[in-house]
Amino acid sequence: MDKPATLNEHKYAELTIGNVHVTNGVLLAPMEDVTDLPFRVICKRMGADIVYTEFISSDGLVRDARRSIEKLRLAEEEHPVSIQIFGGDLDIMKEAAVVAESSGPDFIDINCGCWVRNVVARNAGAALLKDPPLMASMTKAIVDSVALPVTVKTRLGWDSSSIIIEDVAARLEQAGASAITVHCRTRDMGHSGNADWSWIPKIKRAVQIPVILNGDVTSAEEVLNAFRETGCDAVMIGRAAVGNPFIFREARHMLAHGTQAPDPTFEEKIRTCLDHLRLQLSQKQERRAVLEFRKFYAGYLRGLYCASAVKQDVQQYESFAQVEDRLEAYIEFLHSHQLQDDVA
Ligand SMILES: Cc1cc2nc3c(=O)[nH]c(=O)nc-3n(C[C@H](O)[C@H](O)[C@H](O)COP(=O)(O)O)c2cc1C
Numbered sequence: 001m002d003k004p005a006t007l008n009e010h011k012y013a014e015l016t017i018g019n020v021h022v023t024n025g026v027l028l029a030p031m032e033d034v035t036d037l038p039f040r041v042i043c044k045r046m047g048a049d050i051v052y053t054e055f056i057s058s059d060g061l062v063r064d065a066r067r068s069i070e071k072l073r074l075a076e077e078e079h080p081v082s083i084q085i086f087g088g089d090l091d092i093m094k095e096a097a098v099v100a101e102s103s104g105p106d107f108i109d110i111n112c113g114c115w116v117r118n119v120v121a122r123n124a125g126a127a128l129l130k131d132p133p134l135m136a137s138m139t140k141a142i143v144d145s146v147a148l149p150v151t152v153k154t155r156l157g158w159d160s161s162s163i164i165i166e167d168v169a170a171r172l173e174q175a176g177a178s179a180i181t182v183h184c185r186t187r188d189m190g191h192s193g194n195a196d197w198s199w200i201p202k203i204k205r206a207v208q209i210p211v212i213l214n215g216d217v218t219s220a221e222e223v224l225n226a227f228r229e230t231g232c233d234a235v236m237i238g239r240a241a242v243g244n245p246f247i248f249r250e251a252r253h254m255l256a257h258g259t260q261a262p263d264p265t266f267e268e269k270i271r272t273c274l275d276h277l278r279l280q281l282s283q284k285q286e287r288r289a290v291l292e293f294r295k296f297y298a299g300y301l302r303g304l305y306c307a308s309a310v311k312q313d314v315q316q317y318e319s320f321a322q323v324e325d326r327l328e329a330y331i332e333f334l335h336s337h338q339l340q341d342d343v344a
Pocket of ligand 1: 029030031032033034053054055084111113114153183214215216217236237238239240
């Protein structure tokens with residue numbers, strides 16, 4: 001008779017970054033205005049192995065700007081966690097890395113992949129893909145300035161005619177980077193088109209440091225495929241986790257057993273949504289917390305019976321009590337209709 005699968009029998013990858021060691025690592029991607037402390041904690045509770053802050057402006061950190069400094073706050077339970085910084089000025093980035101280090105992350109990540117115009121215009125983010133020697137010297141300068149490991153998150157290249165990721169990866173390894181995360185698109189693509197994972201095995205051949213795959217991983221099955229098809233050292237998930245932190249639990253289950261985990265029930269989805277919002281309230285003033293939370297409802301309520309009216313209502317509320325009342329009533333409604341989750 002077949003033995004049930006165990007995690008050891010399905011060891012697809014080991015990832016080590018400094019003191020952080022994870023097997024079959026599934027990581028939460030840095031996302032501006034999304035991966036704040038409450039969301040990172042929720043994803044960690046659901047099984048994310050490593051979480052990242054949203055990118056933080058090096059200028060803001062060095063100027064001691066309140067909004068940037070606020071983003072450095074970490075919770076004990078979210079470790080291992082990385083703080084990501086961005087900027088185009090080498091000296092400011094060095095200084096910012098030292099400020100970030102003092103918040104106690106497990107490593108520092110440098111953003112060399114952000115495609116948006118106002119970041120690129122400051123020679124930061126993906127603009128560094130136009131100058132690989134500068135990307136490498138910035139990385140080396142930061143590696144030399146902090147005691148923590150330093151990693152880099154980047155893209156394949158600037159555009160389809162300049163896919164330089166193998167060369168970039170080799171330069172970053174030489175500069176002392178402890179790992180590289182590759183969003184498998186070019187800067188020109190933004191978020192359009194498909195991520196091309198076929199570059200990952202080529203990057204793996206070019207360097208010894210861990211290579212983390214990112215881009216278009218939207219289900220537990222795709223996490224498994226990513227490990228199997230590319231030999232990556234870990235998988236990073238962004239958009240598919242927004243309002244769906246369950247994806248980390250599902251991925252763990254899939255990697256350990258090769259089968260789909262049971263879906264979260266409607267009640268678990270809604271209660272997790274409320275727990276997440278409560279965590280927001282513990283960090284921010286109520287109105288701001290409730291308004292900033294609006295981006296998460298679509299994910300938490302996706303696929304639930306009669307959810308669109310509920311979504312419309314909660315999108316308009318400005319107090320927690322209103323949201324809580326509406327969602328508790330919704331749970332009652334779903335129970336009273338004795339809806340099975342597969343019907344909901
Ligand atoms: C709303 C949003 C904000 C993002 N902010 C950041 C960021 O701060 N730093 C970063 O390196 N990438 C950022 N990204 C890119 C993601 O980390 C990730 O590379 C990209 O979404 C592709 O992964 P996915 O297909 O799993 O979403 C952001 C993406 C989104 C959608």
